[in-house]
Amino acid sequence: MKLLRDKILSEGKCLDEGILKVDAFLNHQLDPKLMEQIGEEFARRFADSGATKILTVEASGIAPALMTGLKMGLPVVFAKKQKPSTMEGMLTASVHSFTKWQAYPICISKEFLKMEDKILFIDDFLAYGNAALGIMEIVEEVGAEIVGMGFLIEKEFQNGAKFLREKGMRVESLAVIESLENHEIKFKE
């Protein structure tokens, strides 16, 4: 998606250790118009997926997932990163964070994930696929099905897409980064 690649080039920053900082339009400040176009793009790519529900993880996944839900006419559920005090009957999995070098739990209420759900998982980044793996664990636990996974930015060199496709997942990434070496953003052609 050219619009997203252009935005990454103009506003993204390469930090050390393969971290791409896109706080200017995705992880801290949001560009609502860009998010709407991203929602349209995911809706187009997953139009034939049969999805009945969008799943994402707070907080940065919410904006693109919401816009995808709007364009596809589907509800959106965001997994929480800690067990809320007012929530019982939780499904949980543990996710290792690449940027923070620690594990965090992801939690979804049983109320909002049912066996009959066909899940489209939307998230901001695909690095090693750890968050996606946590979601797969939870969805499997209730016997629901994942029909697709959409990511805004895939860091191909961390092999998350390869890992997920080997597990039979359909993966769509809107911008695929081949390398961040020498603090330079290099997209896959």
Next chain:
Amino acid sequence: MKLLRDKILSEGKCLDEGILKVDAFLNHQLDPKLMEQIGEEFARRFADSGATKILTVEASGIAPALMTGLKMGLPVVFAKKQKPSTMEGMLTASVHSFTKWQAYPICISKEFLKMEDKILFIDDFLAYGNAALGIMEIVEEVGAEIVGMGFLIEKEFQNGAKFLREKGMRVESLAVIESLENHEIKFKE
């Protein structure tokens, strides 16, 4: 806003101690179409505010803030509840959480909040006004201005709106709850 009141009545749950649980469409599962209509309503109410930026707090504020930003053509910044590892130059304030009975920090990067900004603050709930107060502290620190505050659900009996209006804030709430006594949701007429 009748649509929101109807949704609260049909899908909200009263817990003990004045807590209203709206996980079904706002705090865990999202209804994208409702969020879009909420964005339109805030855009209508704050059309004359002169806002240049929307501010909210992760995670539940993101959906309504994003839709308001989309309808008003403004960028959205979401304050983080913990200092991210990849973020420097942070503005912070401490907020006491009503539902969790503990304080948490809210953080905004100096990069995305400038002296010239006219801020419209959007959040899911208005209880005592603690999150709003934290935002006011941060905005004041950089010398920017808050031109309005919009909440989806105001719990009038916790006096947040009164408190904020006494501080000179313009407050708009889409659904005002007068009482949650005996686990019954009673809206203000």
